[in-house]
Amino acid sequence: MKTLVHTDQATIEEAIRQCQVCSVGMVDTDGTPYVIPMSFGYEENIVYLHSGQEGRSISILEKNPNVCLSFCTDPKIVFQHPQVACSYSAHSKSVIGWGRVVFEEDYDEKLKALNLIMQHYSDKTFEFNRPAVLNVKIWKVELQKVTCKEFGTSPHKN
Numbered sequence: 001m002k003t004l005v006h007t008d009q010a011t012i013e014e015a016i017r018q019c020q021v022c023s024v025g026m027v028d029t030d031g032t033p034y035v036i037p038m039s040f041g042y043e044e045n046i047v048y049l050h051s052g053q054e055g056r057s058i059s060i061l062e063k064n065p066n067v068c069l070s071f072c073t074d075p076k077i078v079f080q081h082p083q084v085a086c087s088y089s090a091h092s093k094s095v096i097g098w099g100r101v102v103f104e105e106d107y108d109e110k111l112k113a114l115n116l117i118m119q120h121y122s123d124k125t126f127e128f129n130r131p132a133v134l135n136v137k138i139w140k141v142e143l144q145k146v147t148c149k150e151f152g153t154s155p156h157k158n
């Protein structure tokens, strides 16, 4: 089966919007890699994430804000021949992006980020109380580079 490379920005953004989870990869100063799954929001080439104020990820990012983000749409198992293992594939779009985490401090920008994250998962509108907004850590990642591949295309059967 074919693997397609997508470079069209609209296709890439559509793929990101179809994903439920963003895997955030970072590297500690001793070179140890650390990857965590996170919920996210997306708008105009910026990925918005949120967390508590402390933890392993925060202490790594304060020293090294470089991240690699990975997104994957729900895979659908496809095959060309049911008895041929190597003809099986997962039809899915996958996006990888690189950037640097900036912790947003501006109140209105934090509110915007929280709304974008919620909009990614729900059609509802939400109110956020001030202490909650002040307490949350907002991570902004402007994507410096992004690649998108679609796997498992052109199957004969599903």
Ligand SMILES: Cc1cc2nc3c(=O)[nH]c(=O)nc-3n(C[C@H](O)[C@H](O)[C@H](O)COP(=O)(O)OP(=O)(O)OC[C@H]3O[C@@H](n4cnc5c(N)ncnc54)[C@H](O)[C@@H]3O)c2cc1C
Binding pocket: 021, 036, 037, 038, 039, 040, 049, 050, 051, 052, 054, 055, 056, 057, 058
């Ligand atoms: C689908 C999904 C969505 C999530 N969305 C968010 C989100 O939007 N915001 C958010 O803050 N968190 C989210 N989480 C949790 C997130 O993956 C981390 O666990 C969390 O952010 C704490 O990270 P930390 O580095 O501060 O961990 P710490 O609390 O400092 O972790 C201590 C240790 O626990 C282990 N650990 C931490 N996280 C995980 C993990 N996910 N899986 C296995 N072991 C772990 C590691 O060994 C780490 O060294 C999500 C998890 C899932 C599964």
